[in-house]
Amino acid sequence: MFPFYFSHNLFLHLIYRPDSTLVDKIVKDILKKLDCRSSSANLKGLVGIERRTQQLVSLFQVGDFLKLGIWGMQGIGKTKLAEAIFYHVLNGFQNHSFLANVREHEESRNLSQLRKKFLSDILEDENLDISTPTIIPSFVKDMLSRKKVLVVYDDVSELSQFEFLFGGIDRFGRGSLVIVTTRNKQVLFQCGMNLIYEAKKLNKYESIQLFCQHAFKSNHPIKYQLGLSRMVLSFANGNPLAIKFFGSSLYGKNKNYQESAVKDLKQIPNPDILKLLRSSFDGLNPVEKDIFLDIACFFKGEDRDFVTRIMEACYPSAYSRIENLIDKSLIYISQNKIEMHDIWQHVGRSIVHYESPSKPETRSRLWIPEEIYDVLTKNNGTETITGIVLDMSKLAKLELEPVAFMKMRKLRILKFYHSCGRTLLLKGLLSLPDDLRYLCWEGYPLKTLPSTFHPRYLVELDMSCSHVEQLWEGKQDLVDLKVINLKNSKNLVRIPDLSSATNLEKINFCGCFNLRELPSSLQHLEKLTLLDFSYCRSIRSLPSFYKATSLTKLHLSGCSNLFSFPEVSSNVTELWLGGTAIEEVPSSIECLSNLRLLDLRGCRRLKSLPTGIHKLKSLEKFNLGDCSRLETFPEILDIMKRLRDLDLSGTVLKELPSSIHNLIGLKYLRLNNCENLVCLPDSLYTLKSLLHLSLCGSSNLVVENLFTAIGDRPVKQKHLPWLSSLKKLDLSESNLENLPTTIKQFPLLEELILRKCKRLKSLPELPPSLVYLDAHDCTSLEDVSSIKKLFEQELFCEDGSNRFLQLKFSNCFKLGEKCVGNDIDAYDSTSVEEVSSIKNLLKQVVFCKSLGWLFTNCFQLDQKAVRSPETPKLEMPFEHMVTALTDHLQAPPRRKNRIKKASLGRIIVTCVPGSEIPEWFDFKSLGSSINIQLPSEWWSNNSWINFPCFVASVAVSFPDSYNADCQITCSSYMMVSMLGSLLEVRHQTIVFTMWLPFISTLMSGIRLNAR
Incomplete structure (x- = not known):
């Protein structure tokens, strides 16, 4: 018999049907539509679904055949999202079919039933049966190609599943929509999806709402539940399945049970959630399983290149296996680090735990300090153990016997970190496993490695801060070794013969103070890319590295007894030679055509540079800071396009070369503390790319006329556009009395630093682009009236920019009551009111979008000193920020509209002298939280105007030192709820740096815009 049968009778059956069949079809069609409505209603209210659905539907193009792929980790909400889209758009299609759990149907050998359902839904014939496993008849394909259909294939794991279900994905008519959900991103590429979307985890607001719905049957937690919620949500990290699971497990339990269960969340493996997620792990091949478990137990959050290097030494084809784990949503890459959701780490570690729940010595991997x-200590190690990673900070000390590792012959990964003298080997160490691929032992306590240890397979050796004097005697087979790190091993006196380490890429001996000589074998390591001998103070000479053609980075900073410039190949890109005893740079340096960074800072014997510096065409950063004997900088005889950062601070230069204009790409020029520098060349004005100019502490440089005259010659008007590229200007510790008024002509200037300009008396009008002004310790400063224009701009800014205006006037002892002049015209541009205090200026600041203040040690602004009969309510400047809201509500509509057009403020910060919280604060608390009950009328019409402003204040005590830098970080969490629904949780962190010898009051105002 033929495997399937079809003839013209099939077509007649489709066209001519008895009445009973037609009635059945109508009834089923009605029931189907009712079921769709019910299912659609069930999806309403699902946390986060509606927003994501709208986001994706907005991308659909009418008339196109769209293939949408949704991928992500298990439990992230792929199926729910596909369902939501399905019911949102199904009315626009002739037929539709939702095929759920494709992978499970294949595993249960039931995929043919799913295909039958698909054909029945689309062709509307329940009797149509195609028994061939791989072939779909051509007439069925033709019928499919004429239909505009909506099909969802949920949880697909293999391309072959598509081929079986309907012979490929491109079988439908114009305007059709096919949605595929999968854990494996690669499947979507294989199927030719033209829109791929990675399902995103829930944000913190959605997470807490979903958790509270399942744990407490409410939309927000009460006080004691807040801590529980934070712990669970930190672990679930936005995964809806995990949030619902943990939330449901807590529902109906008493407080003690809930608190106990949450504390055990990460320590005790949960068999239920393990069972839910185990299928993703079971679908991996053996090598992928091992890599997954290694990452879960040891390498989460580690550098991707490092993990790949170790995994490639342990398993075949490790690089591609890691890529597969990424595609299957089991791991992901963030900032070149391998990351894994906490849930998957929990799953992986649980799998290892259940290898032998009561006998850790028979598990494959150990990471719990107490078990290790x-x-x-009991010498119970076995061949089963392949990896040990121990955080020694969790133990007081660890005293090992010489045979501690004798039985662990298959140990591949051994890492002891945060040791700091906690590991004791009082009787020595007889052996280490020869199968080791990665050996990391911070603070290794012995003078050498065991003589019986043969590191034939070792890929990385990390023994930083160790007591090693030499690694081993004689020559070892090191063919797989790629990285050696003995950083800060202060007892190290010699490096062994490394000639057999032909694959060695990185060597780090930074801070090995007693290391005197380097082996000549280093110069023959053809794959060596990094050499770091920084602060090896005993090194006096180096071998030639001219033949090490792969070497790109050489670090020798702090080698204070190194007198000779190193010989390197032209492939070197970075040379770090700061703090060495080098007296001259050889002319041959011009041959280093790939050199991008040359650091000679602190080379106090260096007097001059070769004339061929301009030939370093790749040079991007050149640091000569604190070269205290450098008197001249050579002429730049040719254009240097790439040099963008030049630091000449602390030199004894008397002048810059007039050819500095050839540095056409220069962005950062630092001339700090150049006490012999008197003037700047006119050619400086032609540096079109210059963004930052720093002249801090160059006390003899004439800066009063910086923008109007240099070298006693007027600056031509045509030069001004080039200077206008400046974004940061640092004139700190200069002796200028007044800034030139032409500073306002530089519209890109964002930062102006005037710290410790002791003679500065006033500020001119500043450029409107300014966002940061630091006038700390300008003890003669009396007039800052010009800053009011910055307020006006900030107040009525409508361009939507995310500016944060910061003004610092700390230690400005003369900055007092009559320092501002005219008030800001906050309401009416035609009227200007004369005021007598900076406090009235602050009164308007509440409406600024973002504004930071620091008025520390301005004694005339002390909250108690400013009280007077005329201003009885104005106890401190910040009170104006609160009372201004009331004033605004009483203002005429014309005034309100001007403010409404602006983006209303979020946060304003100030610091003034004081020793107590102001009396006018309505809500006070000595704890770390405070509840504020808002009046019911705040959510009325024009709610954007009625939403209140909050002012938080804290009193901080400082040490008795005027010069002490004291930094404070204030973190706040504001949770807003209404009618039982969580509206917003906002986190704000503010950092202050102050120089106070007494108690100060620190305040921040937060205004939340109601939507």
């Missing part, structure tokens, strides 16, 4: 302690 027991295994090592």
Whole structure:
């Protein structure tokens, strides 16, 4: 018999049907539509679904055949999102079919039933049966190609599943929509999806709402539940399945049970959630399983290149296996680090735990300090153990016997970190496993590695801060070794023969103070890319690295007894030679055509530079800071396009070369503390790319006329556009009395630093682009009236920019009551009111979008000193920020509209002298939280105007030192709820740096815009 049968009778059956069949079809069609409505209603109210659905539907193009792929980790909400889209758009299609759990149907050998359902839904014939496993008849394909259909294939794991279900994905008519959900991103590429969307985890607001719905049957937690919620949500990290699971497990339990269960969340493996998620792990091949478990137990959050290097030494094809884990949403890359959701780490570690729940010595991997302690101190190690990673800070000390690792012959990964003298090997160490690929032992206590250890397979050796004097005697087979790190091993006196380490890429001996000589074998390592001998103070000479053609980075900073410039190949890109005893730079340096960074800072014997510096065409950063004997900088005889950062601070230069204009790409020029520098060349004005100019502490440089005359010659008007590219200007510790008025002509200037300009008396009108002004310790400063224009601009700014205006006038002892002049015209541009205090200026600041203040040590602004009969309510400047809201509500509509057009403020910060919280604060608390009950009328019409402003204040005590830098970080969490629904949770962190010898009051105002 033929495997399937079809003839013209099938077509007749489709066209001519008895009445009973037609009635059945109508009834089923009605029931189907009712079911769709019910299912659609069930999806309403699902946290986060509606927003994501609208986001994706907005991308659909009418008339196109769209193939949408949704991928992500298990439990992230792919199926719910596909369902929501399905019911949102299904009315626009002739037929539709939702095929759920494709992977499970294949595993249960039931995929043919799913295909039958698909054909029945689309062709509307329940009797149509195609028994061939791989072939769909051509007439069925033709019918499919004429239909505009909506199909969802949920949880697809293999391309072959598509081929079986309907012979490919491109079988439908114009305007059709096919949605595929999968854990494996690669499947979507294979199927030719033209729109791929990664399902996103819930944000913190959605997470807490979903958790509270399942744990407490409410939309927000009460006080004691807030801590529980934070712990669970930190672990679930936005995964809806995990949030619902943990929330449901807490529902109906008493407080003690809930608190106990949450504390055990990460420590005790949960078999229920393990069962839910185990299928993703079971679908991996053996190598992928091992890599997944290694990452879960040891390498989460580690550098991707590092993990790949270790995994490639342990398993075949590790690089591609890691890529597969990424595609299957089990791991992901963030800032070149391998990351894994906490849930998957929990799953991986649970799998290892259940290898032997009561006997850790028979598990494959150990990471729990207490278990490792027991295994090592009792010498219970076995061949089963392949990896040990121990955080020694969790143990007081660890005393090992010489045979501690004798039985662990298959140990591949051994890492002891945060040791700091906690590991004791009083009787020595007889052996380490020869199968080791990665050996990291911070603070290794012995003078050498065991003589019986043969590191044939070792890929990375990390023994920073160790007591090693030399690694081993004689020559070892090191063919797989790629990285050696003995940083800060202060007892190290010699490096062994490394000639057999032909694959060695990185060597780090930074801070090995007693290391005197380097082996000549280093110069023959053809794959070596990084050499770091920084602060090896005993090194006096170096071998030639001219033949090490792969070497790109050489670090020798702090080698204070190194007198000779190193010989390197032209492939070197970075040379760090700061703090060495080098007296001259050889002319041959011009041959380093790939050199991008040359650091000679602190080379106090260096007197001059070769004339061929301009030939370093790749040079991007050149640091000569604190070269205290450098008197001249050579002429730049040719254009240097790439040099963008030049630091000449602390030199004894008397002048800059007139050819500085050839540095056409220069962005950062630092001339700090150049006490012999008197003037700047006119050619400086032609540096079109210059963004930052720093002249701090160059006390003999004439800066009063910086923008109007240099070298006693007027600056031509045509030069001004080039200077206008400046974004940051630092004139700190100069002796200028007044800034030139032409500073306002530089519209890109954002930062102006005037710290410790002791003679500065006033500020001119500043450029409107300014966002940061630091006038700390300008003890003669009396007039800052010009800053009011910055307020006006900030107040009525409508361009939507995210500016944060910061003004610092700390230690400005003369900045007092009559320092401002005219008030800001906050309401009416035709009227200007004369005021007598900076406090009235502050009164308007509440409406600024973002504004930071620091008025520390301005004694005339002390909250108690400013009280007077005329201003009885104005106890401190910040009170104006609160009372201004009331004034605004009483203002005429014309005034309100001007403010409404602006983006109303979020946060304003100030600091003034004081020792107590103001009396006028309505709500006070000595704890770390405070509840504020808002009046019911705040959510009325024009709610944007009625939403209140909050002012938080804290009193901080400082040490008795005027010169002490004291930094404070204030973190706040504001949770807003209404009618039982969580509206917003806002986190704000503010950092202050102050120089106070007494108690100060620190305040911040937060205004939340109601939507």
